[in-house]
Amino acid sequence: MRVRRAPDVVIRRLPLYLRVLENIDIDKHGPSISSYELGDAAGVTPDQVRKDLSLFGEFGKQGVGYEIDTLRQELRRVLNLDCVIRVAIIGAGSLGIALARYLQGRRRAESNYHLDMVAVFDKDPAKIGLEIDGVRVLPMELLKSKVRELGVRMAVVAVPAASAQEVVDACVDAGIDGILNFAPAKLAVPSHVRLHNSDLSLELMHLAYYLCGAPGENTRTARDSQAEG
Amino acid sequence: MRVRRAPDVVIRRLPLYLRVLENIDIDKHGPSISSYELGDAAGVTPDQVRKDLSLFGEFGKQGVGYEIDTLRQELRRVLNLDCVIRVAIIGAGSLGIALARYLQGRRRAESNYHLDMVAVFDKDPAKIGLEIDGVRVLPMELLKSKVRELGVRMAVVAVPAASAQEVVDACVDAGIDGILNFAPAKLAVPSHVRLHNSDLSLELMHLAYYLCGAPGENTRTARDSQAEG
Numbered sequence: 498m499r500v501r502r503a504p505d506v507v508i509r510r511l512p513l514y515l516r517v518l519e520n521i522d523i524d525k526h527g528p529s530i531s532s533y534e535l536g537d538a539a540g541v542t543p544d545q546v547r548k549d550l551s552l553f554g555e556f557g558k559q560g561v562g563y564e565i566d567t568l569r570q571e572l573r574r575v576l577n578l579d580c581v582i583r584v585a586i587i588g589a590g591s592l593g594i595a596l597a598r599y600l601q602g603r604r605r606a607e608s609n610y611h612l613d614m615v616a617v618f619d620k621d622p623a624k625i626g627l628e629i630d631g632v633r634v635l636p637m638e639l640l641k642s643k644v645r646e647l648g649v650r651m652a653v654v655a656v657p658a659a660s661a662q663e664v665v666d667a668c669v670d671a672g673i674d675g676i677l678n679f680a681p682a683k684l685a686v687p688s689h690v691r692l693h694n695s696d697l698s699l700e701l702m703h704l705a706y707y708l709c710g711a712p713g714e715n716t717r718t719a720r721d722s723q724a725e726g
Numbered sequence: 727m728r729v730r731r732a733p734d735v736v737i738r739r740l741p742l743y744l745r746v747l748e749n750i751d752i753d754k755h756g757p758s759i760s761s762y763e764l765g766d767a768a769g770v771t772p773d774q775v776r777k778d779l780s781l782f783g784e785f786g787k788q789g790v791g792y793e794i795d796t797l798r799q800e801l802r803r804v805l806n807l808d809c810v811i812r813v814a815i816i817g818a819g820s821l822g823i824a825l826a827r828y829l830q831g832r833r834r835a836e837s838n839y840h841l842d843m844v845a846v847f848d849k850d851p852a853k854i855g856l857e858i859d860g861v862r863v864l865p866m867e868l869l870k871s872k873v874r875e876l877g878v879r880m881a882v883v884a885v886p887a888a889s890a891q892e893v894v895d896a897c898v899d900a901g902i903d904g905i906l907n908f909a910p911a912k913l914a915v916p917s918h919v920r921l922h923n924s925d926l927s928l929e930l931m932h933l934a935y936y937l938c939g940a941p942g943e944n945t946r947t948a949r950d951s952q953a954e955g
Contacts, residue, residue, distance in 0.1 A: 506735075508932060508935050509928075509932050511931075511932075511935070512927070512928040512931035512932055513928065515931065516910075516927075516928070538912065540912060575935065576931055576932075576934050576935050577934045577935060577937050578931060578934055582930075582934055582937070584930065590824075591820075591823060591824040591827050591828075592824040592825075592827075592828060594820060594824070595820040595821040595823070595824035595825075596821075596824075596926060598820050598821075599820075599821060599926060600926070600927075603910070603927060610927075611931065611934070612927065612930055612931075650934075650937055651930060651933060651934065651937070653926075653930075674936075674937055675933045675934065675936060675937045676933075677926075677929055677930060677933055681745075681832070683767070683769060691933060691936035691937070693929065693932070693933050695924070695926075695929055697825060697828055697829070697882075697906075697924075698741070698745075698832060698839075698841065699738075699741040699742065699745070700906055700922065700924055701811075701813065701841050701880065701882075701906060702740075702741035702744065702805055702807060702840065702841075703737060703738050703740075703741055703805075703922070704880060704904045704905075704906055704920060704922050705805050705806045705807055705811055705840070705879075705880065705904065706737050706740070706804070706805050706806060707903075707904060707920035708806050708811070708879055708880070708903055708904045708920070
């Protein structure tokens, strides 16, 4: 059932679908959902929903739609979210702390939240031992042993650009194979490790493209379509 | 020269190219760059570089490459970054503060940084007047007048999901036409406003797809390719 090489643009939409499905109370809603309803809630056309999901199997029934519970389970399985994934944050600066608090808050608010932020690491002795929402900041020297002990699978890197490669190397060495990097730097990882980058500057530069002209200028036209994700 | 409907996947790569070009010292490097070199630094194939840039005009010369200064100016123009864009942050919680600090730090570090974070807003009276890296937190009631006074074009929304729609409505009412939303909520905006969403949970769920199996499981294969952006 699992398709090894589904395009990444499709993979990016699966969490959106899953989030919609997980917010549905089946007792109130009924057991099925149409591609129209799912698409509308996820901000995607019904056609796209059907195409995306057909890559992973035959879930939909003509005239009935998708069985919510089955699709939910299948998407969790495809996304490796059928068990909780333990996450570590590297860097207890203002961004690292904000991200740690965010993940703790989401987990408290949602009983079926898949991500468990279990550790924060920093190399600054002044930060070791600080508590962020119940999780203590640990020294980088403990990264490898704690990753094993706690079963950490993913790392969120929130350190300055100059230290990012060194930190990513340490994560790889500790056996982490999924890294979300917030540092504005181009980083190298071995081919078995997946590295995604999230860069606020690039996001804002991307958004700037869609700005209308300055008041009175009028040489540029805003685009209608909305992007998600 | 400007193509109105370049695909959004192409637009997403333009800031990567621009960032590479802006980090080049022409005196040391020489005036031209090949699609190989540009692609390598941006994490994109040379072919993709040539295809992407050809959408915006004839910049490259066979055997010579792109003239860095011309391409830099053109990309700034295409991305609306030929003048500084003023940005406001809505929400002075831990995420809003971290984002504000990040933008201030980047602007201090890079003389040609295009984004100027000029105001932070919050509705909590306890936060009004706080100073974040030299920028004071203002009450939401002042949003409309300050946006005009300061010439704010974009807003970064970092408030809880439950207040996000209300905040986005206020931004639209204040005349902002580009919004980057961090709240995990589906928001509605009029068609002339561009809304992008950034959701750490969705990013991590997307990344989870690429995790290898648990130790010893071995039913899943990591993907080789790296994603950027």
